[in-house]
Amino acid sequence: MTTAGQSVIEAKGLGLTFRTADGPVHALKDVDLSVREGEFISFIGPSGCGKTTLLRVIADLERPTAGAISVNGMTPEAARQARAYGYVFQAAALYPWRTIERNVSLPLEIMGHDKAERKRRVEAGLELVGLAGFGRKFPWQLSGGMQQRASIARALAFDPQLLLMDEPFGALDEIVRDRLNEELLKLWWKTRKTVIFVTHSIPEAVFLSTRIVVMSPRPGRIHEIVDCNLGTERPLEIRETPRFLEIAHRVREGLRAGHSYD
Numbered sequence: 001m002t003t004a005g006q007s008v009i010e011a012k013g014l015g016l017t018f019r020t021a022d023g024p025v026h027a028l029k030d031v032d033l034s035v036r037e038g039e040f041i042s043f044i045g046p047s048g049c050g051k052t053t054l055l056r057v058i059a060d061l062e063r064p065t066a067g068a069i070s071v072n073g074m075t076p077e078a079a080r081q082a083r084a085y086g087y088v089f090q091a092a093a094l095y096p097w098r099t100i101e102r103n104v105s106l107p108l109e110i111m112g113h114d115k116a117e118r119k120r121r122v123e124a125g126l127e128l129v130g131l132a133g134f135g136r137k138f139p140w141q142l143s144g145g146m147q148q149r150a151s152i153a154r155a156l157a158f159d160p161q162l163l164l165m166d167e168p169f170g171a172l173d174e175i176v177r178d179r180l181n182e183e184l185l186k187l188w189w190k191t192r193k194t195v196i197f198v199t200h201s202i203p204e205a206v207f208l209s210t211r212i213v214v215m216s217p218r219p220g221r222i223h224e225i226v227d228c229n230l231g232t233e234r235p236l237e238i239r240e241t242p243r244f245l246e247i248a249h250r251v252r253e254g255l256r257a258g259h260s261y262d
């Protein structure tokens with residue numbers, strides 16, 4: 001698996017402490033992370049360990065209180081303004097009064113693309129996620145899995161190199177999730193995007209990733225980074241192979257060792 005691209009994310013000594021009425025909440029501490037172009041990185045860890053916070057720092061939706069981070073060699077703020085990334089939330093977060101194509105087209109409207117360009121990009125995006133022909137439907141007419149595919153198309157509408165995904169398939173049943181995992185892998189391989197993916201699921205992380213960042217809670221730190229060198233051909237059956245199970249075991253051990261039970 002290639003990891004030889006340009007640097008996309010460099011974090012050094014990153015920390016974030018939220019000031020709350022009940023005192024400080026140390027969400028992230030001493031996070032060092034380096035991600036290169038074309039990698040598929042998963043963040044995994046127990047609830048509250050700071051996975052979403054780390055993703056939000058990359059996206060400039062939170063500001064760190066310690067350390068330094070760059071995205072595409074810029075500050076997260078400059079990267080956000082340069083539209084370096086697309087962001088996919090756990091809930092599809094589509095506007096119910098807009099059709100699927102008008103949801104996908106929204107970021108392009110905000111960016112001021114003309115109608116013909118929007119149409120071209122929306123069609124290409126829907127095709128990419130297997131929703132060609134569904135553009136005129138409203139979100140409520142689509143299944144949960146299809147809605148999540150539409151939100152991936154929306155995140156990719158302006159063709160960012162970096163895709164940030166916060167538990168995008170967490171609310172879906174397992175069969176749909178399997179299918180979307182396979183489709184996401186194909187999409188990643190076809191587009192050569194860099195993906196950062198938050199999940200609670202060990203099999204999902206092992207199936208998708210080139211490296212898995214195992215986090216530990218209170219304060220959120222990187223406990224271990226596990227290489228996931230399963231190659232690029234990953235049929236679902238790979239999950240029963242000894243190599244897959246061995247990596248999953250390492251991740252589980254890492255989660256256990258990093259977990260404090262206080």
Ligand SMILES: Nc1ncnc2c1ncn2[C@@H]1O[C@H](COP(=O)(O)OP(=O)(O)OP(=O)(O)O)[C@@H](O)[C@H]1O
Binds near residue numbers: 045053
């Ligand atoms: N805006 C905020 N103000 C105060 N505390 C916050 C804020 N956002 C997150 N936290 C706290 O920071 C810690 C990390 O939260 P975060 O959502 O990043 O964890 P997570 O690993 O993504 O959890 P989950 O898996 O449940 O989504 C938690 O203790 C959370 O309560």
